[in-house]
Amino acid sequence: MKKKTGKKKYTINCNECKNQADCCRIGAWIDLEEAKKILELGLRGDFFHLEKDKSFPSGYRIGTSIEDEPCTFLDKDGLCSVHKADFSFKPQTCIEFPYENNKLSDYADVLCTLHKSRRKNKKTKKKKK
Secondary structure (H helix, E strand, C coil): CCCCCCCCCCCCCCCHHCCHHHCCCCCEEEEEEHHHHHHHCCCCCEEEEEECCCCCCCCCCCCCCCCCCCCCCCCCCCCHHHHCCHHHHHHHHHHHHHHCCEEEEEHHHCCCHHHHHHHHHHHHHHHHH
8 A cells, every 4th residue: 555655646547448357357455444344335245364564554454355366346247346336445456556656566567458558559669660
């Protein structure tokens, strides 16, 4: 999770992505307090493996999947049920992906279709020059 430092937050507009659920092919680590709020929505989905982690605001993180399985909050259409129910409950980790602490995530090339396509377009433009 990001701490407020006054630095610019990097984001990506997921609405531009043709495969919006690609980044959810594996679950995410989210703050325990966010998980508690999501539970209030009564959505189908589970949390796994609670761990202490000082980089999260509550000091704890919890996973939205087991191992490298898809996020349990993906609905039958393959979209985020939390996002659909109430965007204000969507975990910060999910909102900020493919960035983590204002740096591109190690998983961006694997999980973020929009990032991959932009990177590919940049390489193509450089070759044309």
